[in-house]
Amino acid sequence: MQWAIATAAFLASAVEFVEAFTIVLVVGITINWRSSLLGAFAAAATLAVIIATLGVALVKWVPINDFRLVVGIILILFGLKWLKKAILRYSGLKALHDEEAIFEETMAEIRARGGTIAPRFQPFGVALSYKSVLLEGLEVAFIVITFGSSMTGTSGNGIASAAIGATIAGILVIAAGAIIQAPLTKVPENTLKFIVGIMLTSFGTFWAAEGFGFEWPLSDAFIPIIIVIYLIASFGLVTWLKWYKQRNAAMEITSNSSIPDSKQEEVRS
Amino acid sequence: MKAIKAIYNFIVGDMIILVGVIVAIVLLALINTVSALAPIHGATGYVLIAVVIGALAATLYREARGNS
Numbered sequence: 001m002q003w004a005i006a007t008a009a010f011l012a013s014a015v016e017f018v019e020a021f022t023i024v025l026v027v028g029i030t031i032n033w034r035s036s037l038l039g040a041f042a043a044a045a046t047l048a049v050i051i052a053t054l055g056v057a058l059v060k061w062v063p064i065n066d067f068r069l070v071v072g073i074i075l076i077l078f079g080l081k082w083l084k085k086a087i088l089r090y091s092g093l094k095a096l097h098d099e100e101a102i103f104e105e106t107m108a109e110i111r112a113r114g115g116t117i118a119p120r121f122q123p124f125g126v127a128l129s130y131k132s133v134l135l136e137g138l139e140v141a142f143i144v145i146t147f148g149s150s151m152t153g154t155s156g157n158g159i160a161s162a163a164i165g166a167t168i169a170g171i172l173v174i175a176a177g178a179i180i181q182a183p184l185t186k187v188p189e190n191t192l193k194f195i196v197g198i199m200l201t202s203f204g205t206f207w208a209a210e211g212f213g214f215e216w217p218l219s220d221a222f223i224p225i226i227i228v229i230y231l232i233a234s235f236g237l238v239t240w241l242k243w244y245k246q247r248n249a250a251m252e253i254t255s256n257s258s259i260p261d262s263k264q265e266e267v268r269s
Numbered sequence: 270m271k272a273i274k275a276i277y278n279f280i281v282g283d284m285i286i287l288v289g290v291i292v293a294i295v296l297l298a299l300i301n302t303v304s305a306l307a308p309i310h311g312a313t314g315y316v317l318i319a320v321v322i323g324a325l326a327a328t329l330y331r332e333a334r335g336n337s
Contacts, residue, residue: 076290076321077281084283084328093333205317212297214313226318233322237329244333 005148005158009165012143015220017173019203020136024129025177026196030189031125038121039129046130047137056159059145062138069211071135075204078128083197087234089190091241128200135207140166198234202226285331289324293317 020040028036054061088094144166148159187195206216206223216222281287297313300306309316 073290073294077286080286080290080321080325080328081281081283083325084286084332087325087329088332091333201321205314205321208294209297209314209317212301212313214310216314229318230322233325237326241329241333 003161005161006165009143009148009162010169011165013140013166014169014173016136016139016143017170019220019223020133021173021177022199023132023203025181026192026199027125027129029181030192030196031122031128032120034120035122035125036129039126039131040133042126043130043133043137046134047141050138051141056145058138058141064138064142065211065213067135067138067211068207071131072204072206072208072211074131075128075200076208077204078124079197079200079202079204081197082193083201083230083234086190086194086197087237087241090194090238092245093241132203140170194234198227198230201230283328285328286324289320289327293320293324296320 024036024040027039050062051058085094144159144162148157148162202223205226206220209216218225277287281290293316296316300309300313300316
């Protein structure tokens with residue numbers, strides 16, 4: 001066991017696991033756990049096949065930057081879609097409604113009629129979870145192979161040490177996620193969707209730029225900065241939309257009051 | 270045609286967002302391939318952030334105008 005390799009792989013992999021788990025978690029809470037876990041397990045199975053087939057040659061054959069670019073772009077598209085809806089609801093341009101309450105109400109009605117409710121898989125949720133876990137899993141595999149290979153042959157098996165470090169990181173991240181999952185379910189629906197939109201757009205931006213070979217300052221530690229940038233922009237957009245709505249309402253009142261009373265009576269009659 | 274529309278609705282469902290992201294990709298591809306644009310290669314990530322925020326603002330503006 002090479003402790004230096006195991007520790008380095010643990011730290012690097014923990015970052016990747018946190019990124020993947022964040023998306024699995026938000027998909028589980030906002031869409032449903034079946035879709036989220038199906039996507040995650042399917043990605044794990046795909047990863048197992050890729051690693052079993054390519055082994056150490058994985059680093060050579062998988063174009064990780066192209067993969068980052070494709071996943072990044074899709075995440076930006078998904079993220080912006082959610083962010084747009086959440087911002088419209090916050091600004092009052094779209095009605096705030098609790099979709100979960102509507103869903104529960106519908107389920108209660110079906111049960112009252114004696115029907116059964118089939119567990120639903122949402123393709124959107126499965127796809128999101130799958131892509132994120134596959135990309136991050138590949139990055140963990142890259143970390144294990146590159147860190148491990150750099151030390152293999154000096155003393156003991158470097159890849160095995162790196163794999164142990166990465167496995168411990170994965171277990172710890174999943175355990176931590178299981179603990180924070182319960183309090184997250186109490187967050188209001190639109191707030192969760194807003195957070196998901198911000199997360200997907202931020203991760204998407206990070207990976208898409210990396211796909212073009214761009215190196216972010218501070219590496220993965222730049223993700224929280226991107227999140228803050230999008231949060232500030234979103235709050236600015238909510239404020240602007242609220243102002244725009246109020247201004248239009250005020251203009252409407254002014255234009256109505258400028259119509260003479262006799263004309264208004266004519267319209268009413 | 271139905272399949273394309275279903276994929277479009279599944280992934281994005283908003284023409285302004287789609288066009289914005291395509292513009293961003295084209296811009297980044299140009300920055301990374303045209304040698305004359307090499308000096309701004311280091312700004313790739315920031316350009317992407319700016320275009321993404323621009324696309325979001327544009328689609329929200331359209332919605333706001335549609336509502337008024």
